[in-house]
Amino acid sequence: MSAARAAENPGGIPGYGDTDSERWVQEPRKSTYRSDFERDRARVLHSSALRRLGAKTQVVAPDTDDFVRTRLTHSLEVAQVGRELGRVLGCDPDVVDTACLSHDLGHPPFGHNGESALNEVAHAIGGFEGNAQTLRLLTRLEPKVLTADGHPAGLNLTRASLDAASKYPWSAVDAPVIHGHRSSKFGAYEDDLPVFAWLRDGAPGNRSCIEAQVMDLADDISYSVHDVEDAIVAGHFQLKWLDNPDHRARVVGYTKQWYLPHNDPAEIDAALARLEATKVWVREADGSRKSMAALKDMTSQLIGRFCQSALETTRARFGPDRLTRYGAELMVPDETVTEIAAMKGLATTFVISTEHRQPVYERQREVLHALVSVLNASGDRHLEPMFAADWRDANDDGARLRVVIDQVASLTDASALAMYERLVGSLPSLW
Structure with missing residues (x-):
């Protein structure tokens, strides 16, 4: 830790300064026995988004047998590996733990296949990317903190924890060119750039923190x-x-x-x-x-x-x-x-x-395409209350489509199938 950084945070968390523990929305300190980073980890651990990962596909659908890993058990294992490796290197273990628990929160039903399907239907509004959706969940969609004017601020994690959860710390237009091709991975949608710029304050270019x-x-x-x-x-x-x-x-x-x-x-x-x-x-x-x-x-x-x-x-x-x-x-x-x-x-x-597996993947994409189409055509009627409010606050059709995709991405595998049966009809063959 440099002398300047130590002076920035006297008596604080070793290796981290006051700017690292800042939050997008300022909060009064509520705890004297937990660090800011420990509070971050607790917020993610108690979030509904993390619980939903228990019913989302990792590689094999979670209802196929009792042994297979889900997105939730995978995230817990990633957190265990990351926490120990980070601790030995000198990283704050709660910052790493928070990032590991958060890293898959934005993934939709049906694993990476679902991510591809939503990227297709979101093409006109900047696409869908699981890592950008994670940032959106942490800073907007997950209910915990509101701004002074009543807008959602998500879990309102510290700058260090949000930055640690940013696997691809760039927007789609700023994605790096690798071996002659622009990366399709990115970490922030266009309308989330203000909070993204805040959390990346002081970061050197597109470089990820350790x-x-x-x-x-x-x-x-x-x-x-x-x-x-x-x-x-x-x-x-x-x-x-x-x-x-x-x-x-x-x-x-x-x-x-x-x-x-x-x-x-x-x-x-x-x-x-x-x-x-x-x-x-x-x-x-x-x-x-x-x-x-x-x-x-x-x-x-x-x-x-x-x-x-x-x-x-x-x-x-x-x-x-x-x-x-x-x-x-x-x-x-x-x-x-x-x-x-x-x-x-x-x-x-x-x-x-x-x-x-290929016919199953095709049916999964069919389900998600149909859900987005039906929800987008029916206003806020079939959206959950929080997403319905977002839909009514949206300024244009693109913003409303993004709300619909937020809703579909939040679903588990089982709830996506149940919504399809309720709004569309009998499931495609293979279910």
């Missing part, structure tokens, strides 16, 4: 490892299938196509080989308690492997001091990035991209 980088890595690590565990337990594949050249080629191909388009396939194959060479690699799990224990140990050891690699590399670059905000960057070796991507490629190959 707390956001820890959250992002914890997310990647968690779903790369846990999605494989879920898929194995659900009977979709066994790791010994990589012995089959055709299966292995498909995994390498999907990993390159989805996650590492600019990597040599040989690098991906080498990453798989390194993982296979670890002592914890479970080639086959038969459902016995012994094999399930081995599988759980594999997930734990791989999480440790990836975290330790980032920790050691970051410390080698920035030394032993407390690392917070923009004082450092998280350094992840290329080999570790490739290993994490290869794990993602396994789930993509044997779960997400299988042919029998």
